[in-house]
Amino acid sequence: MSALVESNPTSVGYPQMARAVLSEPLTVLASPELVSRQTIERRDLAGSLELNVPAFGFSLSAPIVQMVPRIHAGEVGLTVAIDENVILHVFLTGKLTKDGLFQIETTGLKIETLKNRARFDFIASTLWAMLGISETVQIRVSEMHLNLNLKVQMELSTISEMLQRRLLAYRIMVIERATGKHFDLPPFITPENVKGVALIYHAISSRSFAWPIGFVDYGFPATKEVRDTLVEINKLPVIKLGPHPHAEALFGQLIPIGEAFVTVKDKTIADFDRVVKELSANDEHMVRVLIRSATGQGAYDFPNAPRLPKSPWDPKIQALVDLETGLDAQLLERYNQLAAGTLANLSEEERKEITNRPELDEEAFVFESND
Amino acid sequence: MPVGVVLTETPLALDTDVLTDWRYQRPTTSKAISEYIARAKRPPALTAITVFEALYGFENKAAKAASLDNRTIEDRVKMEQLIRACPVLPFDQAAAAIAAYIFPRLSKSDQNKHWRDILIAATVLAHGHGIATRNKRDFELIATNLPTNNQLLRLCVWKD
Numbered sequence: 377m378s379a380l381v382e383s384n385p386t387s388v389g390y391p392q393m394a395r396a397v398l399s400e401p402l403t404v405l406a407s408p409e410l411v412s413r414q415t416i417e418r419r420d421l422a423g424s425l426e427l428n429v430p431a432f433g434f435s436l437s438a439p440i441v442q443m444v445p446r447i448h449a450g451e452v453g454l455t456v457a458i459d460e461n462v463i464l465h466v467f468l469t470g471k472l473t474k475d476g477l478f479q480i481e482t483t484g485l486k487i488e489t490l491k492n493r494a495r496f497d498f499i500a501s502t503l504w505a506m507l508g509i510s511e512t513v514q515i516r517v518s519e520m521h522l523n524l525n526l527k528v529q530m531e532l533s534t535i536s537e538m539l540q541r542r543l544l545a546y547r548i549m550v551i552e553r554a555t556g557k558h559f560d561l562p563p564f565i566t567p568e569n570v571k572g573v574a575l576i577y578h579a580i581s582s583r584s585f586a587w588p589i590g591f592v593d594y595g596f597p598a599t600k601e602v603r604d605t606l607v608e609i610n611k612l613p614v615i616k617l618g619p620h621p622h623a624e625a626l627f628g629q630l631i632p633i634g635e636a637f638v639t640v641k642d643k644t645i646a647d648f649d650r651v652v653k654e655l656s657a658n659d660e661h662m663v664r665v666l667i668r669s670a671t672g673q674g675a676y677d678f679p680n681a682p683r684l685p686k687s688p689w690d691p692k693i694q695a696l697v698d699l700e701t702g703l704d705a706q707l708l709e710r711y712n713q714l715a716a717g718t719l720a721n722l723s724e725e726e727r728k729e730i731t732n733r734p735e736l737d738e739e740a741f742v743f744e745s746n747d
Numbered sequence: 748m749p750v751g752v753v754l755t756e757t758p759l760a761l762d763t764d765v766l767t768d769w770r771y772q773r774p775t776t777s778k779a780i781s782e783y784i785a786r787a788k789r790p791p792a793l794t795a796i797t798v799f800e801a802l803y804g805f806e807n808k809a810a811k812a813a814s815l816d817n818r819t820i821e822d823r824v825k826m827e828q829l830i831r832a833c834p835v836l837p838f839d840q841a842a843a844a845i846a847a848y849i850f851p852r853l854s855k856s857d858q859n860k861h862w863r864d865i866l867i868a869a870t871v872l873a874h875g876h877g878i879a880t881r882n883k884r885d886f887e888l889i890a891t892n893l894p895t896n897n898q899l900l901r902l903c904v905w906k907d
Contacts, residue, residue, distance in 0.1 A: 389757075389758045389874060389875025389876050390758070390875075531831070531832070532828075532832035533831065533832045533833075536788060536789040536790070536832070537789075539788035539789075540787070540788045540789055542788070543788050571756075574756050578755075585755065586754045586755060587754065587756075588751075588754055588756070588757065588901075590898070642749075670749050671749055671750070671751050671752045671899070672751035672752060672898070672899040672901060673751070673752040673754060704784060704785045704788070707784055707788070708780070708781050708784045708785070711780070711784065711790050711829075711832065712772065712777065712780075714825055714828055714829045714832060715769045715770050715772070715829055716770065716772050717822065717825035717828075717829075718770045718801075718822050718823075718825045718826040718829055719770050719771065719822060720821075720822060720825070721818035721819065721821050721822050722818065722819065722822060726808075726819070727771070729804070729807075729808055730804040730805060730808060730819070730822070731767045731770065731804055732804060732807070733763060733800055733803075733863065734799075734800060734803050734807070734863070736859060736862065740859055740862075
């Protein structure tokens with residue numbers, strides 16, 4: 377039999393993701409805080425920044441790698457190495473008081489990934505999502521006697537976008553870990569790549585999973601056995617094809633994911649009489665058979681797809697992975713609050729009035745000819 | 748053409764009746780949205796037509812009463828925030844072409860009854876989304892009149 381050519385519906389509907397959004401700075405509100413000028417200007421200041429997110433019981437301590445005190449310009453910059461290639465920039469803006477203290481008025485945060493790899497995107501997007509959803513964050517630098525309580529105000533759609541990026545980065549990390557491949561991520565991740573990542577991820581993590589199947593273009597050799605089998609198969613609502621070696625192209629690399637079985641549910645074989653007639657030639661020439669799913673559903677089975685090792689992540693990544701349930705719950709709560717808020721102040725009667733759908737009168741679509 | 752099935756990765760948009768159920772926090776819709784957000788990390792999309800219908804409710808009241816009281820204004824602001832926080836699928840050229848195909852193929856009575864659903868179905872199809880609705884039958888009727896080269900209208904029913 378010829379190689380399977382399986383065509384899913386297009387990638388329309390999958391998002392395109394611009395990775396640059398992860399590095400956009402955010403201005404946050406800070407509690408008024410005074411820091412001594414002498415401390416800020418100490419050349420030998422070495423220390424670490426502690427980030428606490430009480431809502432998630434999360435804390436992280438990371439070394440300060442650079443401090444830029446521009447007190448007369450009203451700015452102090454701290455650069456903190458959160459991970460090998462993930463930098464947190466903290467910008468403190470304020471003014472010098474008569475007592476020689478630097479009074480912080482606003483605080484800016486920026487997370488920068490120095491390499492375009494999934495691990496760093498995962499860290500950055502998880503931190504952004506957590507900061508955005510938590511609203512209150514504490515930043516502490518003991519060596520500076522700095523203790524900031526920040527109120528992060530992030531649009532709900534931005535938090536959601538960060539969580540989508542986090543999901544994508546996580547899936548790519550899973551693929552990298554299971555296959556041993558490494559991807560340099562482009563600035564824009566196309567819908568095709570988002571879809572490809574989803575397919576490979578499910579093959580690795582689930583092995584058998586439902587997947588939209590538009591049609592399968594299959595080549596059968598024209599033999600009596602194949603004809604008889606196909607006539608029998610045509611009586612069933614489902615057809616399972618395979619196994620065939622399957623590889624997906626992802627970020628310019630071909631990723632083999634083992635042998636695949638494809639199940640087409642609610643199947644119809646296009647031009648069945650012609651197919652049977654051609655197969656009856658019994659001369660082993662390849663006969664093209666187009667198998668469609670009437671309901672667009674099918675399933676993949678990848679029994680030999682690559683596997684993740686038992687403990688795939690280091691403690692830092694594992695701690696961020698473990699935040700998922702909490703992040704989802706908080707995101708849902710925020711959306712639910714908003715949805716419920718659209719009717720919160722209204723009586724039952726007013727609610728009915730507000731949610732009535734627009735109606736047209738019976739003659740709305742009766743068009744009279746002027747002839 | 749039968750309707751398609753919604754699968755794990757199918758992006759969804761809400762029909763207006765399901766959006767209303769969400770606003771009322773009805774259990775089936777709340778549960779379904781919870782599961783959707785857990786897997787997609789975003790809420791289901793709204794179509795531009797659903798946005799029109801949701802805002803129409805407030806504007807209809809305002810037009811009748813000349814103005815809205817503060818309580819209703821507060822809820823309208825929340826509605827605008829919700830719209831801003833959700834992906835909104837525009838009724839664009841592709842959607843218009845699909846709607847133009849479906850519309851004349853329905854009876855006058857169905858055109859009158861389903862004009863909003865036709866515009867919603869055309870919008871979700873143009874943007875590769877499925878639709879979560881309470882009214883399976885209405886969308887099944889629309890699905891039998893889709894352009895032949897079009898993908899399936901994927902449908903799931905969220906109803907208490």
